[in-house]
Amino acid sequence: MTGRNTVQRTIIEDELRRLANHPTADEVYEAVHAAHPSIGRATVYRTLGRLSDEGAIGRVRINNGADRFDHQAFAHYHVRCTICGRVDDVMIPVLDGVDEAAARASGYQITSHSLQFDGVCPMCRERAATTA
């Protein structure tokens, strides 16, 4: 653990693990603030940022949307439903050799990649089929 062990930090981390499914910082804030009204938005943003910098949690940067936080810290991919905005894990193997290929193709020194899928989640697909 890098920073100081404050009550807020514990509360925020616990709440993230309770919410489990890739909440945004603001969703974490709403939940935390409901139970602990004195905890402010900035603290939640700052703490989630620190936790992900430390590697204790994951941060999923979503194209065109708020960042989401992941209680699972290891590298994996995500898919976002273009209808309801829901984000889920995509447990396929991490791409092998693609960073090297990109380095060769671009001349950059590659440090990481992120792969995001877009699609329609089972619920929304169901709903569309029923409605149509």
Add this chain to the structure above:
Amino acid sequence: MTGRNTVQRTIIEDELRRLANHPTADEVYEAVHAAHPSIGRATVYRTLGRLSDEGAIGRVRINNGADRFDHQAFAHYHVRCTICGRVDDVMIPVLDGVDEAAARASGYQITSHSLQFDGVCPMCRERAATTA
């Protein structure tokens, strides 16, 4: 062409092709506005959006940064320099079969994926080596 053929649209599209290297909407706006002061920011944002919806140009959604627009419309990947923010093309083959794998793994109907690399561009690498 889907919409109406306005002067603004032509000017904006031309400016994008002239700028060539993945400008943000605001960079396009600055250039357009400098030459045509009557053209407003909203028009540039709206027009770039329409052009990319039509498939006439590409939109590159950057993790944690402004969208960038690409005069090349075909699918390809991008790398962003974590130091200077520059964005370049990564001309590696489009990932094959990965959408199907993701669909199987997640249950989503996958419509697309985006792969973004992060790294250090040759210029910044050079600069770091010289400075150090």
Add this chain to the structure above:
DNA sequence: CTTTTTGCAAACCCTTTGCAAGACA
């Protein structure tokens, strides 16, 4: 003449920041 597009400013979402007060080690 009908419908789309424009230009402006204000609104919006998500996030960060300055600062003084408070909590940790």
Add this chain to the structure above:
DNA sequence: TGTCTTGCAAAGGGTTTGCAAAAAG
């Protein structure tokens, strides 16, 4: 005690929107 963290409100970046006027077809 010295430093990190908090809470607040305000600012910030990027983008969208409501509306009346103008332009396209």
